[in-house]
Amino acid sequence: MSSPLPHPVTGEPFDSPVPPGTGWPDDPARPTTPVAQDADGVLRHAADVGLDDLSARISVCRACPRLVDWREGVAVEKRRSFAGEPYWGRPIAGWGDADAPVLIVGLAPAAHGGNRTGRIFTGDRSGDWLFAALHRVGLAVQAASEHAGDGQRLVRTRMVATVRCAPPDNKPTTTERDTCAPWLDRELTLVAPHLRSVVCLGSYGWAAALRGFRAVGYAVPRPQPRFGHAAEAVLEHPDRGDVLLLGCYHPSQQNTFTGKLTEPMLDAVLQRARDHSLEGL
Ligand code: SF4
Numbered sequence: 001m002s003s004p005l006p007h008p009v010t011g012e013p014f015d016s017p018v019p020p021g022t023g024w025p026d027d028p029a030r031p032t033t034p035v036a037q038d039a040d041g042v043l044r045h046a047a048d049v050g051l052d053d054l055s056a057r058i059s060v061c062r063a064c065p066r067l068v069d070w071r072e073g074v075a076v077e078k079r080r081s082f083a084g085e086p087y088w089g090r091p092i093a094g095w096g097d098a099d100a101p102v103l104i105v106g107l108a109p110a111a112h113g114g115n116r117t118g119r120i121f122t123g124d125r126s127g128d129w130l131f132a133a134l135h136r137v138g139l140a141v142q143a144a145s146e147h148a149g150d151g152q153r154l155v156r157t158r159m160v161a162t163v164r165c166a167p168p169d170n171k172p173t174t175t176e177r178d179t180c181a182p183w184l185d186r187e188l189t190l191v192a193p194h195l196r197s198v199v200c201l202g203s204y205g206w207a208a209a210l211r212g213f214r215a216v217g218y219a220v221p222r223p224q225p226r227f228g229h230a231a232e233a234v235l236e237h238p239d240r241g242d243v244l245l246l247g248c249y250h251p252s253q254q255n256t257f258t259g260k261l262t263e264p265m266l267d268a269v270l271q272r273a274r275d276h277s278l279e280g281l
Pocket residue numbers: 042058061062063064067068091163164165176179180181183
């Protein structure tokens with residue numbers, strides 16, 4: 001843990017990583033929130049819990065030793081340009097409306113993005129692209145998301161990461177992905193009754209969404225739908241209604257710098273999700 005530094009929005013001093021329940025904006029946890037220490041702990045703590053407690057438990061999880069070491073090491077060492085800021089250094093919970101009809105599924109937080117700011121897709125270039133697009137189509141109240149506590153708010157939208165801790169090289173192992181999956185499955189169970197559209201960022205997000213929705217009782221078409229930009233698939237559930245899955249190239253710098261993903265392409269997928277989800281509401 002490193003010595004306290006002022007939060008960029010509130011000016012309150014925080015250690016890095018941030019101890020739970022110490023006043024960080026939107027911290028869902030308390031000092032007494034139970035901590036999952038391994039895969040069995042994740043399964044146990046994700047079972048039969050409501051959304052607020054789920055977010056709290058996710059945000060203190062320590063089940064993957066390699067990822068805990070990495071996220072906390074990055075939080076202490078910091079990037080030089082953020083050396084004066086505290087780093088969150090904990091898992092990133094889902095964020096947005098609990099009853100959102102639009103869900104965005106990403107891969108994992110970035111080491112100096114979400115792992116620093118404590119909010120999904122916040123504080124890195126990918127997030128800058130995504131939030132600007134969300135704002136253009138009316139799904140976010142501000143064009144930028146810079147830090148927890150900055151006044152940004154999603155509109156009828158929620159975001160989740162498939163793996164909740166920043167991984168080295170943005171590559172979680174299969175074991176880490178599977179260890180984290182019960183958090184996602186529980187979150188999908190809780191938010192699914194309201195969902196109409198799911199935007200999957202990249203093939204990893206697409207595959208994770210298919211696995212997660214299948215795990216919580218949705219029928220996935222056979223053969224399994226393939227990922228592509230603007231690809232669509234309908235997942236059916238006997239009681240909850242259908243969910244429209246939408247593929248979207250990840251707004252990584254690799255894709256945005258090369259023109260593989262342009263602003264109009266990103267806007268079009270988000271607009272499709274918005275139109276489909278809010279139709280008739
Ligand atoms: S990746 Fe998921 S399961 Fe692993 S430590 Fe982070 S929150 Fe826990």
